[in-house]
Amino acid sequence: MKIWVPLDSAAKALGADEVAGAIASEAAARGLDVQVIRNGSRGMIWLEPLVEVEQDGVRVGYGPVSAEDVPALLDGKLASLGPVDAIPFYAKQTRLTFARVGVIDPLDLADYEAHGGLAGLRRAIAMSGAEIVKEVTESGLRGRGGAGFPTGIKWNTVLGAEADQKYIVCNADEGDSGTFADRMVMEGDPFSLIEGMAIAGLGVGATRGYVYLRSEYPDAIVVMEEAVRRARAAGVLGTDVLGSGKGFDMEIRVGAGAYVCGEETSLLNSLEGKRGIVRAKPPLPALEGFLGKPTVVNNVLSLATVPVIFEKGAAHYAGFGLGRSKGTMPIQIAGNVKFGGLFETAFGMPLGELVNEVAGGTASGRPVKAVQVGGPLGAYLHPDQFDTPFGYEEFDKAGGLIGHAGVVIFDDSADMLKMARFAMEFCAVESCGKCTPCRIGAVRGVETIDRIAEGDASAIGLLTDLCETMKEGSLCALGGFTPFPVMSALRHFPDDFARQKEAAE
Ligand SMILES: Cc1cc2nc3c(=O)[nH]c(=O)nc-3n(C[C@H](O)[C@H](O)[C@H](O)COP(=O)(O)O)c2cc1C
Numbered sequence: 001m002k003i004w005v006p007l008d009s010a011a012k013a014l015g016a017d018e019v020a021g022a023i024a025s026e027a028a029a030r031g032l033d034v035q036v037i038r039n040g041s042r043g044m045i046w047l048e049p050l051v052e053v054e055q056d057g058v059r060v061g062y063g064p065v066s067a068e069d070v071p072a073l074l075d076g077k078l079a080s081l082g083p084v085d086a087i088p089f090y091a092k093q094t095r096l097t098f099a100r101v102g103v104i105d106p107l108d109l110a111d112y113e114a115h116g117g118l119a120g121l122r123r124a125i126a127m128s129g130a131e132i133v134k135e136v137t138e139s140g141l142r143g144r145g146g147a148g149f150p151t152g153i154k155w156n157t158v159l160g161a162e163a164d165q166k167y168i169v170c171n172a173d174e175g176d177s178g179t180f181a182d183r184m185v186m187e188g189d190p191f192s193l194i195e196g197m198a199i200a201g202l203g204v205g206a207t208r209g210y211v212y213l214r215s216e217y218p219d220a221i222v223v224m225e226e227a228v229r230r231a232r233a234a235g236v237l238g239t240d241v242l243g244s245g246k247g248f249d250m251e252i253r254v255g256a257g258a259y260v261c262g263e264e265t266s267l268l269n270s271l272e273g274k275r276g277i278v279r280a281k282p283p284l285p286a287l288e289g290f291l292g293k294p295t296v297v298n299n300v301l302s303l304a305t306v307p308v309i310f311e312k313g314a315a316h317y318a319g320f321g322l323g324r325s326k327g328t329m330p331i332q333i334a335g336n337v338k339f340g341g342l343f344e345t346a347f348g349m350p351l352g353e354l355v356n357e358v359a360g361g362t363a364s365g366r367p368v369k370a371v372q373v374g375g376p377l378g379a380y381l382h383p384d385q386f387d388t389p390f391g392y393e394e395f396d397k398a399g400g401l402i403g404h405a406g407v408v409i410f411d412d413s414a415d416m417l418k419m420a421r422f423a424m425e426f427c428a429v430e431s432c433g434k435c436t437p438c439r440i441g442a443v444r445g446v447e448t449i450d451r452i453a454e455g456d457a458s459a460i461g462l463l464t465d466l467c468e469t470m471k472e473g474s475l476c477a478l479g480g481f482t483p484f485p486v487m488s489a490l491r492h493f494p495d496d497f498a499r500q501k502e503a504a505e
């Protein structure tokens with residue numbers, strides 16, 4: 001009998017380790033032959049710990065399961081959710097990047113291969129660097145870390161650079177509020193990231209890779225380090241990748257907890273052991289990156305999507321999506337919401353469908369007031385904008401951004417002036433200090449919003465001017481994009497800024 005219990009840290013936080021332990025000891029006490037497999041999470045966080053039991057070849061789900069439920073589970077008396085694949089939240093998805101997450105044992109390389117793993121790398125080995133880069137370009141893949149920059153163009157720049165050493169750096173700093181997709185990949189399907197990095201290395205001619213992984217993800221660090229060891233032992237990494245005669249190896253480096261170290265140049269400084277401060281561009285990291293050498297810096301999701309592009313072909317991937325937003329996006333649903341978790345779908349789904357149908361509206365049952373998409377630098381969107389399709393250009397037109405696709409939902413009890421203040425405060429705390437509009441502007445922004453809260457309506461004009469200065473004058477997107485949440489809160493929810501005045505009078 002096979003039983004799956006997630007090792008994902010969200011499931012563990014909800015008691016998955018205790019459940020796995022209880023299943024093992026109860027099965028031993030009953031003399032049952034039970035194999036407990038620790039999988040990644042299926043991404044339905046409200047059902048965690050989600051336990052799956054194989055019945056007639058079908059994985060039947062139970063959840064949330066507690067250690068006390070285990071005797072009933074083994075007696076077959078616990079109410080089931082039916083086949084996990086058929087749970088509507090899961091069944092509605094198009095899983096390409098996340099196809100194996102929750103399905104396989106993350107550290108079992110044979111299981112990985114049995115589910116399509118390494119097919120992409122094997123195909124890439126038979127291709128030239130230029131052909132590999134062309135395949136990525138034709139897939140339409142755009143960076144999933146924030147800026148949505150075409151991955152193929154970035155790789156092509158590194159491919160064309162002359163150097164004795166090139167690098168692949170994976171950005172696993174995942175600092176955006178409400179995001180967890182990178183973590184889920186690293187904990188649930190780490191070989192996909194390793195395979196993606198190896199393909200990138202073969203493509204651009206880089207022989208070394210680094211994953212810059214945030215210290216707040218201790219479980220992901222352990223899984224990734226073990227996966228790298230196993231990949232090396234199996235010849236997937238090393239001097240002769242899968243017998244190709246070409247070398248690529250990589251290691252995990254742990255960050256120290258600064259949001260700005262997710263910005264690629266700041267990350268490179270940190271990776272070199274320096275203070276995590278933003279570098280002026282040019283030079284682009286693609287030409288002078290890690291240790292001054294040509295470097296591909298890509299997000300976890302961008303790199304972990306590469307294997308499926310090579311396994312199924314660029315045209316297959318590009319066949320999903322909307323306009324210039326090709327393929328699928330692993331959307332992370334969080335905040336005041338009924339069904340939170342990971343939902344991978346082709347670009348194009350209207351925001352309202354995602355919030356009201358997929359996520360089931362607010363957990364509180366109150367009306368949705370605002371949705372912040374794209375982390376702490378993303379705009380607050382109003383329910384009037386719910387027909388906006390999930391796509392880079394479409395969100396841009398609506399004054400928002402997709403970023404790393406974190407979707408955080410707020411009900412009508414949220415005070416948007418407080419949220420605007422929080423955005424400025426966050427920027428003030430996390431600013432690297434290199435440029436004045438951000439370092440000083442964010443502090444002044446907090447003070448100005450406090451004046452508005454105290455009833456000084458004249459400060460609204462000042463806040464607007466300040467936001468314009470930060471937007472135009474900041475060196476990186478931390479200072480440059482903080483005005484988006486602030487100004488969208490002011491634009492869409494003016495009552496929250498005026499009400500403060502009434503309260504003060
Ligand atoms: C303040 C700030 C924080 C960022 N944090 C992250 C992050 O945590 N993860 C990430 O992949 N990209 C982050 N980015 C974007 C990176 O600078 C860069 O665009 C990205 O790593 C490139 O990879 P991609 O093309 O695959 O998206 C951040 C940018 C800024 C300005």
Ligand code: SF4
Nearest residue numbers: 432434435438476479
């Ligand atoms: S905008 Fe802020 S974080 Fe970015 S370089 Fe300037 S001071 Fe540093």
